[in-house]
Structures are given as structure tokens and as C-alpha cells.
Amino acid sequence: MSNTTAALEVAVAAVIENMAKDGQPQTNRQRVYGERAFAQVLKLLAPRIRHFIRQYGLAAHWDDAEQCCAIGVHRAIQAYDPERAQFTTFVNWQLRGELQSLRFRVMTDQRPSAKKVEATTVSLHAMSLGAEGEANTLESMIEDECALERTEAAAGEHLAVKTREALLDAYVDHLRGVAMEQLKRRARNTRSIQVQDPRLPRYRAGAAIIDPAEIAELEEKLEAQRRTVARRLSDDAADIEMEADPQERERQRQVAKRAAKTIADIAAADPRFGGMFERPKATPRRRAGDKIDTPPIGVLPDHNAPHNRLSRVIAVVPTAMEETPAVEQDEREAALVRGVTRSR
DSSP: OHHHHHHHHHHHHHHHHHHHHTTOOOOOOHHHHHHHHHHHHHHHHHHHHHHHHHTOOOOGGGHHHHHHHHHHHHHHHTOOTTTOOOOOHHHHHHHHHHHHHHHHHHHHGSSSHHHHHHHOOOTTTTEEEOSSEEEHHHHHHHHTTTTHHHHHHHHHHHHHHHHHHHHHHHHHHHHHHHHHHHHHHHHOOOOOOOOTTSOOOOOOOSSOOOOOHHHHHHHHHHHHHHHHHHHHSTTTHHHHHHOHHHHHHHHHHHHHHHHHHHHHHHHOOGGTTTTSSOOOOOOOOOOOTTOOOOOOEEEEETTTSHHHHHHOOOOOOOOOOOOOOHHHHHHHHHHHHHHHHHHH
């Protein structure tokens, strides 16, 4: 037995000794000593591992091959029986099996079927240059066809949850405000207190002071009502219908029904939720027998249209002008000048 084989036997025995046994948890001391012994085993087997990696042609996948060899060593230690063989002989078959499996996974182009079509195995994590010279991996260049739908669905669900919580908060604040007004009114309407001595005047109660116990009871009721309404508005409504007590089921249904009406009024009045519950007006349905009057369409424009009534054409018939003597023409021009001068 060589020195390396003897050292391997000692290191493997130390790993087996510090492993958890009989279902008991492994202590911190066992874990530390076991990790150190396993690291010593890998150190002793490092030359053998490098030899097998080169033999199986996995030098291009050195990190993956080393991880597979570490897994093979761990399995060999778990199934090792010192009475049947030495560890060096037993671990060789584990290393060969892991490397052979890795080669079939990462070097599929070495198979006869791949050689026929000249296939080449390419890693998705291999770096490649894009159109603009940027370095990207093939995995990042694969387009996810369902990414947009999933993003929109997640965004819609997130928005629905946030809106539901905001509406529930506004609903609880509304109930709290109404209840607090009732408690204050009740405190203000406290009757006058009569003192022991009837000869002394009575005195009225001071400022309206609400009992803290009533406020605490009110908060408990509001929290219980909020849980009920939130349960009805969420996906847990199906579980409510399966409850055994029909009266409790009907009570929760009525509470949620009244709450939904109040929440709708709050959403319509609150500017934060403006336009959320507005629905477009429904167009009236037309029956098959309804006749739609459509104006006839002609080739010429409609002469009764408003834009065609603005223009008007007047025909002027020219008349023959009579020739007048020069003296009469001069007199007419002089009279015309005199008329113009008078007008000025």
C-alpha cells in the first residue's frame, strides 16, 4: 500500500466517523472535522481527478468536471466498505461514471446522430458580441414570449390588492368617524348630576369625555368587520360558503353587502379613486326589425345644404349704350362734379 493510499484510508475514515449516525443531528464539531477531512480527500485525489478530466476530454468544462468529481467522491465515501476493497479502487468507478454522464450532457455533438448534421454544442452562458459590440450571453438573448402577459398579470394583481386595501382603510375610517360621533353625542347628552345634599345646586357634567373602554371595544369591532369584509372580497370567499353554520354565513354575506355599497359611495366621492368605478353608458340595442332611415346618396351635392345656400348668383343682361354728342357728355360730367362738391 502506497503512502497516498494509506493517507486516503485515514482521511476517509475520519469523514465517516464525523458523519451523522442513527438519525441524530450532526454537531458543529463533527461538521468542522468532517469538512476538513473531506478537503484532505479531495487534495489527495486531485492528480487522479485531473487525469480523468483530460482523459474524457472535458478540459473546456473544467469547473463542471471538478464539481462532478466532488459529488462522485462524496457518494463513494457514503457507500464505501473497507472490508470489500480499497478506497482508491472504489472511487475510480464513481469518478468515471460522473465524468461520463457529464460528457453526454455537455458534448452531445460527439454522438453519431449529431455528427450526421454537423451539430455543435454551445453553452447558453457563453459570451457573445451583439450588434453594437456589447457582450451578452445567449441566455439573455432568448425572448420570453409570456413575459409581457406575466408582467401585466402581476401588475394588475398588485394594483388590485393595493386598491382593495386602500378602500378597506377608507371604509374603516368612515365607520370609525360615524361611531365616534355617536359616542361624543352620547357623552354630551349626559344628564345633570345630583349631589348628596339637595339644598346645594346641581351641576352639569363637564366636557364630553369618552370612556377608553368603549373606544377599545369599538376598535375590536372595526377590526373584526374589516377581516370579514376583506375575506369576502378576496379569494377566500369560497371557503366562507363551505362553513357549517348557515346563520354565520348569512350574517357575513349581509355585512359584506352593506360594506360594498358604502365602499362604492366612498370610491365615487373620494378623488383618489376618481374614474375607477365609472362605466361607459350602454348603447341601446337594436332589434332585427328596426329600420334605420338613411338619406339617399346622390352624385350631385345637395343644393338645400346650409353651406350651399350662402352663395347667390345674379345674372346681369348687358344693354347697348347709345352714343351721345360731345356737348351733352361735357354737361353731364360738369353736373356730376358739382354734385360731388356739394356732398363734400
